[in-house]
Amino acid sequence: MRISQQLTTTLREVPRESEGVNQELLVRAGFVRQLTSGVYSFLPLGNRVIQKISTIVREEMNRAGSQEVIMPVIQPRDIWEVKPADGGPSRAEGVDVLFNLKDRKGRNMVLGPTHEEVVTLLAKEFVRSYRDLPQLVYQIQVKLRDEPRPRGGLLRTREFLMKDLYSFDANEEGMDKSYRAISQAYNAIFNRCGLRFIVIQADSGAIGGKDSQEFIAITDAGEDDAVECDTCGYAANTEKAEFVRSELAQEPEAALEEVHTPNATSIEDLAAFLNISAAKTMKVVCYGAGGKMILATVRGDLDVNEVKLTNALRRAGIPSSDLHLATAEELQRAGIVAGFTSPLDKGKDIFIMADTSLKSGNNFVAGANRVDYHVKNVNYPRDFRVDAWEDIASAYDGARCANCGGTLHVVRGSELGHIFKLGTRYSIPFGATFLDAQGNEQPLLMGCYGIGIGRLMAIAVEQSHDEKGIIWPFGIAPYQLALVGLDLDKGDNGQLAEQLYQDLQAAGIEVLFDDRIESAGVKFNDADLLGLPLRAVLSKRSLKNGGIELKLRSQKESRIVPLAEAVQVIQHEIQQGLKQD
RNA sequence: CGGGGUGUGGCGCAGUUGGUAGCGCGCCUGGUUUGGGACCAGGAGGUCCGCAGUUCGAGUCUGCGCACCCCGACCA
Incomplete structure (x- = not known):
């Protein structure tokens, strides 16, 4: 792609409504634009990041044996009014973030904030026998929640792209197996995306269910507190974390x-x-x-x-x-x-x-x-x-670990993914059953597993940037290489840059070619702001020195690579970079 | 939903006691520049968030709205 033709402009100044690092950089670099509170457009650069993340997620979900589906955004409200098996409030009552609307006949509809109900109805229709199980289905779709207060730029939006996977099993062992498989897949995904994260034991909250793990990206911009043991690695949500109460001396009992x-x-x-x-x-x-x-x-x-x-x-x-x-x-x-x-x-x-x-x-x-x-x-x-x-007390920084006696530390983070064993919470009220080998009707055992795709992009920026701009991990960068052409109107520089651009593309390298007529300073600053992991400069000076200057966004020093070897060396750098993410 | 803040060219902002709107950046033309956000000259671009008042006259004063942001409550 040529920058001169890309639907993007970088902004020199910080937009006034800036809500923190991820929003500021993503807006300034031209990845996203806000339409209204908590609602964003993804421009071509932002879209490429989203596609990169989605591809990684798809690959790992498919590898775990799951199938992709698309489910409705618009849902009849009555499926939200079904009472759960325990007689508690329906989700329509318990959740105040539903976008409500009426269709032309006056029927109450909602914009789907998630899809447990819809997918349970699908399973009810298609799963008849234990022979049909297990089933793992997932979707990558826009979900809508009318949050009381969107905040943190892309960290908490009202319209957001989410991957949700739902598992259906015949028994506890099957459900556990599905849960472990997806948990593993999640580790693979977040590693490939180049993120720093911890996995914590979580409370399952209003969604219900038994076991639950959260994948928390470590960042001060996050909204969640977790504790982590400095000795055994035990990590848990502060709302769940177990800790040893400090001992007090017993005194002789005195009178009231x-x-x-x-x-x-x-x-x-x-x-x-x-x-x-x-x-x-x-x-x-x-x-x-x-x-x-x-x-x-x-x-x-x-x-x-x-x-x-x-x-x-x-x-x-x-x-x-x-x-x-x-x-x-x-x-x-x-x-x-x-x-x-x-x-x-x-x-x-x-x-x-x-x-x-x-x-x-x-x-x-x-x-x-x-x-x-x-x-x-x-x-x-x-x-x-x-x-x-x-145990009804909150863990605190410095508390003793219940597991090993080590010290618990509070870490700030943002939830990248959350996985639950739902059990029969939805299958019973919706009548999603199957026949077991003995011919008995049984409710399906479910699990659900979410990843916020847009949030993941924002977190990557929070975790990896400097005062100049974003530093994308190789795995999710919109392009792997920024090709900065200087002095393009001098001698045959323009032609050489053009040829290199073609060769790089032919070699399958994702390259963004800065072919604009701009000063060197503008191009360098924009390259730093956009944050592509590799930068190649072709200029009068670089040619005099013997080729192109190649530099990692994360490092200061560049080196000269002869033009003839450029494609090969760049390819190698990208391989290395992807490995290290 | 409570408390606070802000709405003026694309972006960031200024605008005095009320007198009909300006600066920087960006954009377009031409020229000079060319390794870390260059320079000169010319130019385009505005329902001053909306509505209703006060006034001879409102970006400016008053009232009522709306939007966005921050702190809190909330957060599957």
Whole structure:
């Protein structure tokens, strides 16, 4: 491709609405343009990156035994109103990002935010027997979610390109096998795309299901926090991460004692006022869930993790999908004084869930359920009841790894891919069944596996750029080589550059030829901004020195390569580059 | 949905006490340049986000909208 003919302009100045590195560079370099909040056009350069990524994804999905399909963007709303097997809210109720519309007959439709429902209906239609299984189908398509707040440039958009794969199996072993196969494929994909990432144990969130892994690209621009062990490599979402509670010395139990603590409504205030460490206090947080009042209590140096709490409550048999901080009204009805909440003297109508951290240490300070008063020397089981002991506290930077005792570190990242075992969550309510070898009707076991293609492109930019511009990994660069022609109107330079361009193309090298009449500075700066991994300069000077100047975008030094060897050397560099991604 | 900010040529911005719009970059013509965003000369390009007011007169003042961005809530 010749730059002179490409539908692209680079911008010298940072666009005003710039939302961070990926957006700024992708817009300035002419890869994408924003149409409206969270909605982007992909210009020819951006499209080539998307195609590169998609090709890698297709190759790995096909290798894993999957088949590609296209599913509808427009879907009838009623498939979103199907109640799940556990009687919880339908997805239309649980999800507030649906784009709703009506067709001309007034029928309610949605723009598909994902395709579990549609694909389950397909499986219902085509899978009859265990002999038809397993099935792995995938799509690479635009999905739409009316996000409350798009942000981060291409990291979180309302219209986005996503690869989703859905697996259907006859039994747990099959589902596990599919899950492992796709997990492996994901590692291959992200490696080929030249990304730095970690794989973490994740919470499956509102989508439901059992095992779940997230592939997190490490970048400060991300929205997700994970913890990683510096010793054993254990990595998990902070909402799921297990850690060892620090040990506190056991003191002889002392008698309860009420103390006046004016205005000490927070743990920090309280600890400072009494001159004790936060770990010597009890933090009690009140929630409502399933129509019950829940007291969640953790040691004062920790925080309640609502995701863990939700899951723990479910294990305790309390419907928790509506978990919320207790309202003032609910507190009043339960006779609880906010800010001075006490675990003492609670009736059976209040469910008390305690974090295991409270098993270490004693003589805690807790609220007195009376404004401006706390109680000292609170001890279990002498002074309060616990209905369930669970892990309900958030992991933190520096916590001890539950796996090996090493130290957990918080890392910031962005979710590249997420894989789930869904089990029968969709197959049961949609009646997607098959006949097993004994002739019994069984629900299909499903898994789902997503990759944000556009987000992957944005993350690549976040992970690989400098002050001059993007530095594309070889695997997903729009072109592998920038051929910069200078002095094209001098002597036979123009002809030589033209010939080299033709030869490179004939050799199958993806080359972007800067054939414009521009000053050297403009061309070099644009080449750096676009970020093609290899740059070849053909100029009066380079010819005098014996050929072309060849340089990696990631490095400073160039070297002279004789014209006659140029194609071969460039080919070799690209092979090397692809290997190293 | 709360809090804050911004809307003026393609892009980035300025615009005084209200007097009919300007700068830089980019673009087009011609010439001079030619290794890290060159120079000279000429030129094209504007419903000043929209609507309604105030005024002899509104980019500027008032009201109501709309859009975009940031912080938070949310995030399959």
